[in-house]
Amino acid sequence: MRAHAATSVAATKPQPLPAGEFGYSIEDFEFIATTLYEDAGIHLPSTKANLVYSRLAKRLRKLGLESFRDYCSFVGSSDGADERAQMIAALTTNVTRFFREPHHFEHLKDRILAPQLKDIRSGQRLRIWSAGCSSGQEPYSIALAILSLLPDARAYNVRILATDINVHVLEMARRAVYTADEVRNVPVELRRAWMEQAGSGNVRLDDGPRGLVTLRPLNLVGAWPMSGPFDAVFCRNVLIYFDEKTQMRILNRLTSLIRPGGYLYLGHSERLVGPAEALFKIDGTTVYRKLGGVEQ
Numbered sequence: 409m410r411a412h413a414a415t416s417v418a419a420t421k422p423q424p425l426p427a428g429e430f431g432y433s434i435e436d437f438e439f440i441a442t443t444l445y446e447d448a449g450i451h452l453p454s455t456k457a458n459l460v461y462s463r464l465a466k467r468l469r470k471l472g473l474e475s476f477r478d479y480c481s482f483v484g485s486s487d488g489a490d491e492r493a494q495m496i497a498a499l500t501t502n503v504t505r506f507f508r509e510p511h512h513f514e515h516l517k518d519r520i521l522a523p524q525l526k527d528i529r530s531g532q533r534l535r536i537w538s539a540g541c542s543s544g545q546e547p548y549s550i551a552l553a554i555l556s557l558l559p560d561a562r563a564y565n566v567r568i569l570a571t572d573i574n575v576h577v578l579e580m581a582r583r584a585v586y587t588a589d590e591v592r593n594v595p596v597e598l599r600r601a602w603m604e605q606a607g608s609g610n611v612r613l614d615d616g617p618r619g620l621v622t623l624r625p626l627n628l629v630g631a632w633p634m635s636g637p638f639d640a641v642f643c644r645n646v647l648i649y650f651d652e653k654t655q656m657r658i659l660n661r662l663t664s665l666i667r668p669g670g671y672l673y674l675g676h677s678e679r680l681v682g683p684a685e686a687l688f689k690i691d692g693t694t695v696y697r698k699l700g701g702v703e704q
Contacts, residue, residue, distance in 0.1 A: 544581030636665035668700025
């Protein structure tokens with residue numbers, strides 16, 4: 409697994425608001441967008457007003473509220489802290505799949521894992537961070553890529569940190585149960601080696617990949633308790649939800665936690681913004697390398 413302040417919302421041409429079972433005004437939308445920006449840095453233009461209504465209407469029903477005005481009053485009150493978290497979870501887009509942008513995982517295996525296998529077996533640490541991990545497909549794809557080259561990876565100092573602001577998708581990741589359709593991009597040999605039947609046509613990742621992944625809630629615009637350094641950071645299709653100022657701040661923080669010579673993986677529609685002198689792009693890819701370290 410982001411929004412903009414009310415002043416920026418107003419800069420976008422307002423869209424017709426839905427006429428549904430709950431009263432809903434542009435002021436309600438602007439309050440929600442501003443709250444989302446202040447709490448999570450998420451950029452939410454007014455073109456998303458209908459999406460906000462559809463995503464939050466079920467929250468109003470659950471709470472027994474009659475209008476978005478009432479909902480905003482509750483969210484803004486001292487009793488509404490838990491609901492603010494529920495609101496962020498409801499408005500967070502979670503589009504993901506196993507081995508999405510497969511060239512990243514090939515690069516991970518060829519340029520990070522394979523050259524370090526001997527050192528890892530000798531005790532060298534390997535740390536990878538999946539920032540905005542959603543329901544787990546990305547960090548588990550990383551784990552499966554590692555296991556394809558190092559089947560006994562859990563015996564070594566190999567760890568994957570997986571974080572997301574949405575606690576609901578993190579719970580799905582902890583269960584690690586997926587439909588047959590969701591795992592269709594996982595190579596057959598990896599499915600056979602690291603997945604087990606979970607009933608109703610579903611499969612569950614076994615202790616091999618799950619044991620490599622640590623799942624934690626994290627707000628990318630909040631405090632980061634980890635200190636790194638990471639050999640690689642996957643922050644893909646996450647920055648697009650932030651405004652440019654927030655993107656620059658997050659990229660600088662990410663870069664500071666990547667070891668010299670380590671890599672940053674971005675989504676296909678993302679790019680570096682701001683100075684980012686410490687990173688250079690691998691030609692024709694959305695892979696960036698931090699200056700320093702030994703060339704591989």
